[in-house]
Amino acid sequence: MFEFSLRQVALCGQQPGEEPGELAAPPSDLTAVIGTIGDQFRDSFTRLCLYLARTYDDAPQTRTDDTVVIGTEYGNTAALARLQRRAETDGKMLSAKHFPNATSSSASAFVNLGIGATGRNLTLNAGLLTPVIAIWQALLALAVDRSSTSKVLIGDVYSPEALLDARREPYDLRCRSGLTHATFVKGSEFRADFDFTSDHDEAPVLGGQIGSSRSSDRNSAFVTAEFLExxxxxxxGQQAVLTCRGPLARRGALTVTRQSVDTARNGGRGE
Incomplete structure (x- = not known):
């Protein structure tokens, strides 16, 4: 059991009718907010992570102990694929000394450096259970006094390679690109209870659901934003339940109970 307050929630993503892939219309002020330094190593996922972290919450004036948790299935694999193709074309060797930031978790490093966070830095991929695991890690950092603020970024921006990979699995879930950013802080506004008991249903419906309402998205960003809103x-006294189911009877459930009303909530500037 964890207690917390929720400072803000923001979602940037494709609409249901848009073709799968990268965002056709990224935020108009993207470059103004995050600049272009390091763009040769940043893909659309990394840029959107940094944009949301800088835009939808109060920009810190000094370094902080904030924890950053990124929950994603594909992360910045688009940048890695681009570097590999370029290496093949230019005849370079695939070595970290040739490709700075060439890791699948470099998005979290860009975010921590970009907002001056010195707390825990974590990138995780729990498949269809990612929302529950990511929020659990964020609240754990608050509970053990690792940080006073945990910033969570959940979702994917689907590169062509990611789409090819996703379509190999028979989940019957659509691949909309999108990213949710939420800021959890110490407080008693909500109580969170987690349950990771295996799913014993013979044929569970995979993916996320809020109560009995099932999400049709593979990308966890959308069900996460809907649940936190x-x-x-x-x-x-009221409760809401987010349940995420994956293959092999994997299941994670998050039950949140409202304990009080925070009348002093503050958020970022947004668009």
């Missing part, structure tokens, strides 16, 4: 509308 929902809990902010709860009355004191």
């Amino acid at each position: 929902l809990i902010q509308t709860l009355d004191v």
Whole structure:
């Protein structure tokens, strides 16, 4: 059991009717907010992570102990694929000394450096269970006094390579690109209870669901944003449940109970 307050939630993503792939219309002020330094190593996922972290919460004036948790299935694999293709074309060797930031978790490094966070830095891929695991890690950092603020970024921006990979699995879930950014802080506004008991249903429906309402998206960004927006509308004593199911009977459930109303919530500037 964890207690927390939720400072803000923001979602940037494709609409249901858009073709799968990268965002056709990224934020108009993307370059103004994050600049272009290091763009040769940053893909669309990394840029969107940094944009949301800088835009939808108060920009710190000094270095902080903030924790950054990124939950993603494909992360910045688009940048890695681009570097590999370029290496083949230019006859270079695939070595870290030739390709700075050539790791699947470099997006979190860009975010931590970009917002001056010195707390825990974590990138995780729990497949379809990613929302529950990512929020659990974020709240754990608050509970053990690792940080006073945990910033969570959940989602994917689908490169062509990611789409090819996703379509190999028979989940029957659509691949919309999108990213959710939320800021959790110490407080008692909500209580979170986690359950990782194996799923014993013979044929569980895979993916995320809020209560009995199932998400049709493979990308966890959308169900995460919907759930976090929902809990902010709860009355004191009410609960909401997010359940995520994956193959091999893997299951994670998050139950959030409203304990009080925070009248002093603050957020970022947004667009």
